[in-house]
């Protein structure tokens with residue numbers, strides 16, 4: 001109910017913005033053919049497309065109202081907005097100046113929003129809609145992904161690493177290693193010695209929604225669960241990631257989250273080992289990061305988990321690395 | 326190369342910390358939020374055990390204070406409440422039930438802030454009810470057993486025996502059904518222990534349990550007859566150390582074994598033999614339990630097959646560890662946990 005009302009407000013707002021813009025001057029321009037992106041104010045009308053730089057994929061605003069990502073050689077549809085079949089005379093897929101990417105149906109000069117990415121919530125900035133060489137459509141704000149189409153292939157390089165510090169890549173406890181087989185995540189410390197990582201910012205690896213944000217959980221400590229927009233091809237569920245044992249209350253609360261947003265800072269809260277003491281208050285400092293494809297927020301068992309390392313093919317991990325699936 | 330640098334830094338820091346050990350405390354207190362602190366640790370920091378999340382009474386989300394509560398009461402009040410737990414209050418009391426009461430949060434405000442995301446409406450109703458049974462039903466851990474609205478965790482079931490089950494009205498039918506639910510690697514040992522209790526006699530006669538497990542169960546389970554050798558309250562106190570919930574320093578389940586039991590309760594061999602009417606343990610095993618010799622324990626409790634499969638076993642055998650690491654059997658219960 002709450003969500004429905006909000007969505008309608010979004011549509012009304014989006015419509016108003018567009019209407020006022022159309023009245024004053026023509027901000028919206030048709031995109032050039034052959035582009036792989038739409039800048040702010042640009043749109044695709046029926047029959048127009050953007051094509052990935054490598055030419056392998058294209059995303060098309062169809063004349064039937066559906067906006068579809070296709071594989072070029074096979075013409076296989078990879079994802080669509082499910083907006084076909086409406087009673088409209090024309091359609092538009094628009095990267096708006098407010099940051100939202102919206103598919104409109106047009107009839108008698110009136111535009112109705114049929115689908116939207118909801119990315120206007122991230123506020124003002126420079127937005128762009130891009131079709132990547134990995135088939136994924138992304139809305140980026142100032143270069144950071146705030147939304148991606150859910151057809152992201154697993155283990156693609158679509159995820160960004162959670163640390164900007166080059167030395168935070170040492171795994172103190174790896175994924176499903178024989179010495180600790182019921183550990184389904186990676187525990188990350190710094191190659192410079194593990195106390196170095198205390199207080200470092202943890203950045204969200206993939207756009208999605210924060211579904212849990214808790215302080216001082218007895219086992220997980222200060223932690224965040226993000227439901228990413230990436231759908232696992234095996235389970236057909238959205239992949240969830242968890243950031244555990246953070247230093248303070250999480251920096252984000254439930255709702256949409258962009259890639260790169262700081263979720264919190266590395267700490268040693270909850271069930272860590274060795275335990276912090278008054279003489280060694282930084283004992284146990286690390287980031288526990290795990291990934292599951294069963295939509296779980298906790299109680300993740302062996303069959304639910306994915307090897308987090310595989311989502312960061314560009315990162316060279318050190319220490320207790322794992323090749324287990 | 327990087328590893329070398331890491332090791333070098335490590336050794337350097339060790340030397341540094343040894344030289345400056347008196348200064349560590351003051352260094353820390355003067356450090357800012359994001360500063361790097363030189364503090365030496367002997368073991369690598371780890372956390373996030375899958376099993377621990379499975380052994381709590383409620384789902385993980387019950388234990389903790391959601392940050393959306395700060396939107397309702399303000400950051401200051403929220404942080405002030407949290408600071409109680411940083412100042413010694415029991416961490417298990419930091420839960421959503423206590424949070425809404427102690428922060429005076431109304432159900433309407435909670436529903437609005439939750440946005441239909443973190444808690445289900447059934448869970449919200451339970452949080453705002455004063456009915457423990459309703460909370461139990463709404464938050465029961467997927468890996469726990471619920472009987473008459475009371476919750477029993479897998480670790481609780483594993484360290485208790487048939488007479489405890491009967492006292493709590495847990496019948497074997499319910500337990501058998503429950504065993505299919507915890508058929509996961511993480512709760513392998515708990516499952517074996519509950520199976521052993523269900524059989525209430527020598528496990529080796531049962532064909533449902535794989536041959537490799539016989540010896541393991543004989544070693545890692547406390548049978549009902551042994552439990553009866555000690556007063557209930559003392560037994561409860563002892564097994565309480567192995568229960569995840571309400572325990573800051575939970576003891577590793579590998580230390581829950583018959584050798585530690587007889588040793589720590591100072592059970593006499595003659596009493597033990599007399600009480601083992603069903604002859605759960607062989608003569609060789611009983612001699613080994615009371616021998617104080619790790620090699621004897623190894624011989625009596627680890628089968629040929631089991632030995633070879635220990636390489637890929639999900640747990641480390643304390644007997645094996647003790648036989649290689651320590652000469653005295655007292656090491657068995659002092660062994661530090663790998664999985665903690």
Ligand SMILES: [Zn+2]
Nearest residue numbers: 187288372373
């Ligand atoms: Zn971990």
